[in-house]
Amino acid sequence: MGTKGAKGERGEPGNQGSQISKIAVKYVGGTCTARNKGEIYMNPRNSHLVVCDGSNWKYVKLTSIVAPTIASSCKEYYDRGFRGSQHSKAYLLRGTGWSNYKTYCDMTSGGWTLVGRACGSTTEFAPKSTFWYSNALINPNTAENIRDLRSMKNRGWISIPGRKVKVCFKGPQTSCAVFSHNLGLSLSRLFASKFGVTVSENYNFQKLRSAFHIPPNLTYKANKQWCGLNLGNGCNHGTNPNVGYRHTISRIGCIGDNSGHSMCRLDDYALGIGVSSCKDGHGCYRTGTRTKSLHYKDAGRFGYFRQTAFIYVQ
Structure with missing residues (x-):
């Protein structure tokens, strides 16, 4: 992970689950490159999770996860x-x-x-x-x-x-x-x-x-x-x-x-x-x-x- 850079320009908010333009390094903890592809961080400003796809940070669309109930038969x-x-x-x-x-x-x-x-x-x-x-x-x-x-x-x-x-x-x-x-x-x-x-x-x-x-x-x-x-x-x-x-x-x-x-x-x-x-x-x-x-x-x-x-x- 590279040295934390200066706060960048805030991009336009995207829909949940869609790609966003480069998120400020300050919020996600580093630059998204092929070296840290797959890393996930939480954006403290909006509590969204973002994942590095190898070049850009993308929002992670979350759905409710319900553990399967134990059956009765x-x-x-x-x-x-x-x-x-x-x-x-x-x-x-x-x-x-x-x-x-x-x-x-x-x-x-x-x-x-x-x-x-x-x-x-x-x-x-x-x-x-x-x-x-x-x-x-x-x-x-x-x-x-x-x-x-x-x-x-x-x-x-x-x-x-x-x-x-x-x-x-x-x-x-x-x-x-x-x-x-x-x-x-x-x-x-x-x-x-x-x-x-x-x-x-x-x-x-x-x-x-x-x-x-x-x-x-x-x-x-x-x-x-x-x-x-x-x-x-x-x-x-x-x-x-x-x-x-x-x-x-x-x-x-x-x-x-x-x-x-x-x-x-x-x-x-x-x-x-x-x-x-x-x-x-x-x-x-x-x-x-x-x-x-x-x-x-x-x-x-x-x-x-x-x-x-x-x-x-x-």
Whole structure:
């Protein structure tokens, strides 16, 4: 930078963002040459920023810079343009009524927010577990790590109003089925207040079995069946599964029966998350908290799947 020169003649003011004639050296701190090209100073007379373009000082046109807000769901980030599998990763989300939190976002098909994981060998998502509808969390700080296979329930389960649930039965993006309920509710509110919810996909055992890639030795040839969300009684779909002992419960999935007589005792077949049967650890016509999260029953075959299912909302 050269020696500060004497005050020069004041030039005509230009429009914001336009080039001005040489600004007095006194105001900008030096002569604009190729040596100091790119230097920026503030003109103390009018508080404008000026930049050296290699020969003359130019006004810098400023616009308001607003930091991008933290989205409340992965769908919101998707709508901002973060689309495609290359953008599927952990994002910071705004916790409505909570602190901000990180979770994995599947940025395909509209943007899916990971809100839960159900480890098949545990009971956190048993049919009668309070985790379905309470505000209690499970390992919430692991939500951003798709390699973590422990059960998880984060703030999104409670705070994100959604219209669809996606269950990936064998990993973060594998063997997936979408349940479109169109209620605009968070999962905690849905499981607390909406019962016997049918979904637009019109699942039956065969369709769900195909989506989940269930082994061929499990055939699921039920005479009576019901598929959907939060069923507490096959006879009365308005029954609250959260209260008392229920004969049959299907939180997410299908339950069915061999007999052709009644929908009241759908306890011979079960497939999904939080589903009950005669072999769920509580016997026929009763449900409880000991049932494994991924319990299944197919006529004489029963047990639980040992993988972890991933639960998303949109």
